[in-house]
Amino acid sequence: MASPSPVPASMAKPSEPVRNKRHDPKKPHITEEPITRSNWYKHVNWLNVTLIVGVPIYGLFAAYWTPLQLKTAVWAIAYYFMTGLGITAGYHRLWAHTSYSARLPLKIFLAAVGAGAVEGSIRWWSRDHRAHHRYTDTDKDPYSVRKGLIYSHFGWMIMKQNPKRIGRTDISDLNDDPVVVWQHRNYIKCVIFMGMIFPCLVTGLGWGDWKGGFIYAGILRIFFVQQATFCVNSLAHWLGDQPFDDRNSPRDHVITALVTLGEGYHNFHHEFPSDYRNAIEWHQYDPTKWSIWIWKQLGLAYDLKQFKQNEIEKGRLQQLQKKLDQKRQTLDWGIPLEQLPIVDWEEYQSEAKNGRALVAVAGVVHDVTDFIKDHPGGKALISSGIGKDATAIFNGGVYNHSNAAHNLLSTMRVGVLRGGCEVEIWKRAQRENKDISFVSD
Amino acid sequence: MASPSPVPASMAKPSEPVRNKRHDPKKPHITEEPITRSNWYKHVNWLNVTLIVGVPIYGLFAAYWTPLQLKTAVWAIAYYFMTGLGITAGYHRLWAHTSYSARLPLKIFLAAVGAGAVEGSIRWWSRDHRAHHRYTDTDKDPYSVRKGLIYSHFGWMIMKQNPKRIGRTDISDLNDDPVVVWQHRNYIKCVIFMGMIFPCLVTGLGWGDWKGGFIYAGILRIFFVQQATFCVNSLAHWLGDQPFDDRNSPRDHVITALVTLGEGYHNFHHEFPSDYRNAIEWHQYDPTKWSIWIWKQLGLAYDLKQFKQNEIEKGRLQQLQKKLDQKRQTLDWGIPLEQLPIVDWEEYQSEAKNGRALVAVAGVVHDVTDFIKDHPGGKALISSGIGKDATAIFNGGVYNHSNAAHNLLSTMRVGVLRGGCEVEIWKRAQRENKDISFVSD
Ligand code: HEM
Numbered sequence: 116m117a118s119p120s121p122v123p124a125s126m127a128k129p130s131e132p133v134r135n136k137r138h139d140p141k142k143p144h145i146t147e148e149p150i151t152r153s154n155w156y157k158h159v160n161w162l163n164v165t166l167i168v169g170v171p172i173y174g175l176f177a178a179y180w181t182p183l184q185l186k187t188a189v190w191a192i193a194y195y196f197m198t199g200l201g202i203t204a205g206y207h208r209l210w211a212h213t214s215y216s217a218r219l220p221l222k223i224f225l226a227a228v229g230a231g232a233v234e235g236s237i238r239w240w241s242r243d244h245r246a247h248h249r250y251t252d253t254d255k256d257p258y259s260v261r262k263g264l265i266y267s268h269f270g271w272m273i274m275k276q277n278p279k280r281i282g283r284t285d286i287s288d289l290n291d292d293p294v295v296v297w298q299h300r301n302y303i304k305c306v307i308f309m310g311m312i313f314p315c316l317v318t319g320l321g322w323g324d325w326k327g328g329f330i331y332a333g334i335l336r337i338f339f340v341q342q343a344t345f346c347v348n349s350l351a352h353w354l355g356d357q358p359f360d361d362r363n364s365p366r367d368h369v370i371t372a373l374v375t376l377g378e379g380y381h382n383f384h385h386e387f388p389s390d391y392r393n394a395i396e397w398h399q400y401d402p403t404k405w406s407i408w409i410w411k412q413l414g415l416a417y418d419l420k421q422f423k424q425n426e427i428e429k430g431r432l433q434q435l436q437k438k439l440d441q442k443r444q445t446l447d448w449g450i451p452l453e454q455l456p457i458v459d460w461e462e463y464q465s466e467a468k469n470g471r472a473l474v475a476v477a478g479v480v481h482d483v484t485d486f487i488k489d490h491p492g493g494k495a496l497i498s499s500g501i502g503k504d505a506t507a508i509f510n511g512g513v514y515n516h517s518n519a520a521h522n523l524l525s526t527m528r529v530g531v532l533r534g535g536c537e538v539e540i541w542k543r544a545q546r547e548n549k550d551i552s553f554v555s556d
Numbered sequence: 557m558a559s560p561s562p563v564p565a566s567m568a569k570p571s572e573p574v575r576n577k578r579h580d581p582k583k584p585h586i587t588e589e590p591i592t593r594s595n596w597y598k599h600v601n602w603l604n605v606t607l608i609v610g611v612p613i614y615g616l617f618a619a620y621w622t623p624l625q626l627k628t629a630v631w632a633i634a635y636y637f638m639t640g641l642g643i644t645a646g647y648h649r650l651w652a653h654t655s656y657s658a659r660l661p662l663k664i665f666l667a668a669v670g671a672g673a674v675e676g677s678i679r680w681w682s683r684d685h686r687a688h689h690r691y692t693d694t695d696k697d698p699y700s701v702r703k704g705l706i707y708s709h710f711g712w713m714i715m716k717q718n719p720k721r722i723g724r725t726d727i728s729d730l731n732d733d734p735v736v737v738w739q740h741r742n743y744i745k746c747v748i749f750m751g752m753i754f755p756c757l758v759t760g761l762g763w764g765d766w767k768g769g770f771i772y773a774g775i776l777r778i779f780f781v782q783q784a785t786f787c788v789n790s791l792a793h794w795l796g797d798q799p800f801d802d803r804n805s806p807r808d809h810v811i812t813a814l815v816t817l818g819e820g821y822h823n824f825h826h827e828f829p830s831d832y833r834n835a836i837e838w839h840q841y842d843p844t845k846w847s848i849w850i851w852k853q854l855g856l857a858y859d860l861k862q863f864k865q866n867e868i869e870k871g872r873l874q875q876l877q878k879k880l881d882q883k884r885q886t887l888d889w890g891i892p893l894e895q896l897p898i899v900d901w902e903e904y905q906s907e908a909k910n911g912r913a914l915v916a917v918a919g920v921v922h923d924v925t926d927f928i929k930d931h932p933g934g935k936a937l938i939s940s941g942i943g944k945d946a947t948a949i950f951n952g953g954v955y956n957h958s959n960a961a962h963n964l965l966s967t968m969r970v971g972v973l974r975g976g977c978e979v980e981i982w983k984r985a986q987r988e989n990k991d992i993s994f995v996s997d
């Protein structure tokens with residue numbers, strides 16, 4: 116159970132924020148005091164330490180003396196996937212993001228197995244998760260990765276947090292959902308039954324392996340489900356690409372997807388949070404999406420929300436454009452035209468006659484002296500342009516030079532011809548020094 | 557031997573173009589007559605058919621009765637690589653493109669093994685190849701892929717070509733190179749000795765396998781070297797990506813590189829023809845580049861030419877930009893602002909009051925009626941913007957919306973507010989309808 120207030124107020128009225136009954140808003144919260152040698156233990160959330168770290172360590176030791184039966188192993192893995200889906204398909208995509216709608220039986224199933232993952236009630240989890248989306252990477256983000264990878268993974272649960280710090284969000288829809296409210300009110304019972312008793316019952320009544328069910332399908336399975344889903348807050352904000360937006364931390368990576376039942380395309384997810392998919396390509400791993408799709412075929416899920424492909428492509432394109440514009444800044448495009456001296460035609464010709472290898476192309480004078488010997492088209496041809504207006508020669512008259520040749524030419528600029536080809540100059544400037552602002556407007 | 561005029565004029569003066577002695581410029585060339593049932597055989601270059609197709613078929617049959625000794629196989633493969641390098645490192649990168657300089661011993665070696673590949677003299681090969689670069693994909697290109705893949709592979713040698721059609725190029729540097737001139741004048745002797753006699757001598761004197769040397773290291777090795785290097789004209793203009801320029805046919809592909817001793821990064825090569833490399837990444841396969849580099853370490857090669865990384869990156873960037881601009885055209889960015897009706901503030905408010913869900917952001921009025929139920933931030937928040945100037949709310953006042961949200965918003969435009977936020981309107985127009993011309997200037 117991962118709530119900062121370990122025992123959620125079981126009688127909370129539908130619209131009232133969850134507050135620990137023991138928390139007195141008038142008394143300063145412990146987090147308002149700096150951590151010192153004498154008070155550090157007061158900053159630690161000992162209940163969460165016990166649940167997230169202590170119990171699993173006990174489980175590991177106990178496993179050493181508990182033989183693992185094949186049937187129990189299969190059940191533990193199956194229940195791992197079911198409780199994981201409770202979080203990803205239930206808590207996350209259904210309730211936190213309402214990315215699809217579910218019929219009552221599916222809702223009850225997801226609320227039940229979700230409780231079995233021991234990560235708090237739907238209501239508490241979704242409220243925090245909505246704050247995470249709305250205030251991503253800021254101080255109001257309950258698990259901001261800007262405070263460190265460990266913090267975003269489980270540091271935020273192990274150390275006490277000031278409830279006033281977390282951003283407020285609208286959860287009126289959840290307060291109107293009877294399954295959510297019932298699960299929240301009966302959370303402790305749910306978690307004990309679905310987290311521990313039910314997996315033991317299966318192994319115990321099924322094949323008499325009570326102890327194996329307790330250790331493997333109970334304690335250790337909870338540990339793995341927790342660690343896996345915690346990765347959505349840590350790994351998914353730390354490892355991978357940012358194809359849609361790089362202003363915030365969410366990232367796409369197949370490793371995160373493999374660990375988190377498909378929640379690894381997190382840059383996409385933060386950009387399109389109410390899309391029931393996290394992976395949009397068929398070949399990407401997103402078993403949560405596949406499950407929702409199957410439930411739809413079975414009539415258990417409906418109204419699957421999807422952003423239009425047009426909107427997705429636009430986002431991808433803008434991010435690529437941004438990267439290109441950044442890259443463009445780092446390259447040398449030659450001296451900007453407006454910083455070049457203005458040269459008269461006569462001046463150009465007399466300098467060229469005096470032995471400087473100057474070539475005029477599109478109203479701009481270029482010094483090609485050092486390049487003649489390297490010219491891919493040979494010395495004779497390039498020399499034929501010296502002292503002339505070589506615009507036509509260069510642009511197809513003799514040879515239609517490549518983009519590469521145009522780029523290279525612009526690094527050899529030394530002057531602008533007075534009155535020469537303004538349109539060409541303007542076109543070139545536009546191509547090279549494009550000033551596109553991607554500030555949010 | 558792959559020359560359209562099979563026996564090069566052995567006495568050609570250094571600067572005079574190679575012309576078949578039997579060719580009378582006054583008589584109309586056979587290619588000026590259409591191919592008919594009665595004259596088709598006159599269009600075929602029977603000598604080349606014999607050399608490129610006939611002899612290898614004989615070799616294949618003969619191989620059936622000629623046991624292949626291991627030593628002979630090893631030598632045939634080694635000589636395959638040597639003669640292949642004669643073409644790629646010698647004919648192509650050294651002489652046709654002068655992408656590096658070689659000391660006399662290396663020149664003699666490359667001229668010798670190059671002759672052993674039986675693809676014409678350096679002088680003839682380079683002249684055609686320069687025409688191929690200068691007139692790529694046009695009628696003056698001797699092996700234009702626009703005439704079909706088979707034509708570019710060897711059709712251009714199997715059918716007679718009108719020598720007047722091939723583009724003229726400057727080969728004065730080759731005419732000044734004694735190795736090139738000597739090889740051209742003694743081409744028939746060179747080709748018979750290096751193509752057949754020398755490989756037989758090695759196997760015959762070495763381990764008594766005269767016949768195996770003849771068939772495997774001679775005939776079949778020639779066939780494979782020819783087919784491999786022909787792929788530079790066919791496959792490299794047909795298969796793969798175009799990271800630098802997509803106006804012409806050259807393409808980059810690892811398969812072509814594997815077949816052609818590294819000449820497979822052909823889009824790069826046409827853009828930067830005088831670069832001694834074809835592959836610019838260390839992990840790409842370019843044994844020709846590696847050989848030149850080793851020769852440099854041995855003092856046999858010098859002045860290795862390389863385009864600056866800055867120029868290469870600029871080319872790649874522009875091609876990417878071009879692709880993005882094309883993609884941008886295919887997407888729906890909403891009704892252009894200049895096509896929207898101008899709306900007064902009072903009009904906007906009264907319409908919003910009458911039940912139409914209108915939200916004004918940055919001087920533009922949006923109809924969000926169909927979107928309210930799908931809003932990822934909930935119905936309440938989006939509804940709070942109706943009938944207001946929601947610019948600040950939308951841009952961080954309540955929530956700093958993502959690029960995706962901005963994009964989606966623009967597809968919901970229905971009007972422009974009179975006098976509202978012109979700068980914002982202009983910024984948005986610039987971002988979406990960028991009109992960047994990539995015409996060659
Ligand atoms: C003005 C007279 C010029 C003429 C007639 C001329 C002609 C040619 C020809 C015929 C080629 C084709 C060679 C081949 O690919 O094998 C060529 C290539 C090239 N030229 Fe020029 N050139 C001229 C000036 C310049 C100048 C001033 C530059 C400076 C940047 C330049 C840069 C290049 C480059 C980079 C290539 C490689 C192929 C390409 O990128 O298009 N040339 N030139």
Ligand code: HEM
Binds near residue numbers: 389915938942949961
């Ligand atoms: C004007 C008042 C609005 C307010 C106060 C508001 C508020 C919010 C909030 C708080 C979120 C965060 C929800 C989350 O990520 O969990 C959000 C998300 C979003 N809103 Fe709004 N919204 C408003 C209008 C609109 C409009 C008119 C659109 C139409 C395009 C829109 C499109 C979106 C989208 C696409 C998201 C998903 C996250 C993102 O892309 O940033 N919103 N909104």
Ligand SMILES: [Fe+2]
Binds near residue numbers: 247348351381385
């Ligand atoms: Fe996240």
Ligand SMILES: [Fe+2]
Binds near residue numbers: 212384
């Ligand atoms: Fe989420």
Ligand SMILES: [Fe+2]
Binds near residue numbers: 789793
């Ligand atoms: Fe080519």
Ligand SMILES: [Fe+2]
Binds near residue numbers: 652653685689825829
């Ligand atoms: Fe070439």
